[in-house]
Amino acid sequence: MRATLMYGAGDVRVETVPNPTIQEPTDAIVRIVAGCICGSDLWPYGSKPETSEGARMGHEFVGIVEELGSEVTGLSVGDFVIAPPFVASDGTCDFCKEGLQTSCRHGAHWGGHDDGGQGEFARVPQAAGTLVVVPAAFDENLIPSLLSLSDVMSTGYHAAKKAGIEPGQTVTVIGDGAVGLSAVLSAKLMGASRIILMGRHEARTELGREFGATDVVAERGEEGIAKVRALTNGDGTHAVLEAVGLKPAIEMAIGVVRDGGVISRVGAPQFSDVPLGFAEFMRNITLTGGVAPARAYIEELLPLVLDGTIEPGKVFDRTIGLDDVPAGYQAMADREALKVLVRP
Numbered sequence: 001m002r003a004t005l006m007y008g009a010g011d012v013r014v015e016t017v018p019n020p021t022i023q024e025p026t027d028a029i030v031r032i033v034a035g036c037i038c039g040s041d042l043w044p045y046g047s048k049p050e051t052s053e054g055a056r057m058g059h060e061f062v063g064i065v066e067e068l069g070s071e072v073t074g075l076s077v078g079d080f081v082i083a084p085p086f087v088a089s090d091g092t093c094d095f096c097k098e099g100l101q102t103s104c105r106h107g108a109h110w111g112g113h114d115d116g117g118q119g120e121f122a123r124v125p126q127a128a129g130t131l132v133v134v135p136a137a138f139d140e141n142l143i144p145s146l147l148s149l150s151d152v153m154s155t156g157y158h159a160a161k162k163a164g165i166e167p168g169q170t171v172t173v174i175g176d177g178a179v180g181l182s183a184v185l186s187a188k189l190m191g192a193s194r195i196i197l198m199g200r201h202e203a204r205t206e207l208g209r210e211f212g213a214t215d216v217v218a219e220r221g222e223e224g225i226a227k228v229r230a231l232t233n234g235d236g237t238h239a240v241l242e243a244v245g246l247k248p249a250i251e252m253a254i255g256v257v258r259d260g261g262v263i264s265r266v267g268a269p270q271f272s273d274v275p276l277g278f279a280e281f282m283r284n285i286t287l288t289g290g291v292a293p294a295r296a297y298i299e300e301l302l303p304l305v306l307d308g309t310i311e312p313g314k315v316f317d318r319t320i321g322l323d324d325v326p327a328g329y330q331a332m333a334d335r336e337a338l339k340v341l342v343r344p
Ligand SMILES: [Zn+2]
Pocket: 089, 090, 091, 092, 093, 094, 095, 096, 097, 101, 103, 104, 105, 106, 107
């Protein structure tokens, strides 16, 4: 089969690799119908040291079950399934039962030496706990939105959930990438009365407004903080959903959060020191968030996609074939594309 490998920064290749086979009785083989390139794939795309052995890429996909190991329950060959991002999970350990499948005691990762989502097939470990079956006979046009549950929408939802947004509260979302926009949609779903989107790419912030943003702030840094405070009687917002992962973004989050409020971060942090000192201590700020256990949310969000309540798939603004994946990376790195959908 063909699959995407990254050899180093800016060096993405589509190559022929061995077809996956069942290795454990709990495995499934999935034929990938749609995968995508993630904003987080752009971190190694920008900085990975060159290697002689490429790493398999992609951690978001939907597809059709081709083959099942002898111990897999609850799935049938031919099922259309959504694979959660980052990790496979057994669904039975204590962490999985608590909805923290990303800490599964028998988890496994996508990509690297294992199959990724940017290819034709993938071996899925712990298939019974990992995959979510989409009920048969859905509209093909829903595939982008179903795929978004495989990461960005579930990640944006995680940000909103961890922030504990209550109806009527005010929310700032930092970042107008696919996760930030999904966080806007999630804040709206949870009943936020005012959603301020901080971002400066107009096509993206327009989609943000469609998803529920009531205000857009293009300014950054101190200027951006002043703008958000001016919109909220000088207080800042109850929740801040940070979907960037860079230190200036978390600094802005601290600047725009209301005293007693929550900063929930889902942007993979590219720094280690969070500036939460005495001044922030005096303001009773909560910092939460982390990698999204998307598996915990897919079943909750799936009906909303199937009945058209939400259309998170609108974040995909380009569809390509497998051969064009290297160009797709470049388009996202150049910010020509918001999020690229891959149809192998
Ligand atoms: Zn588990």
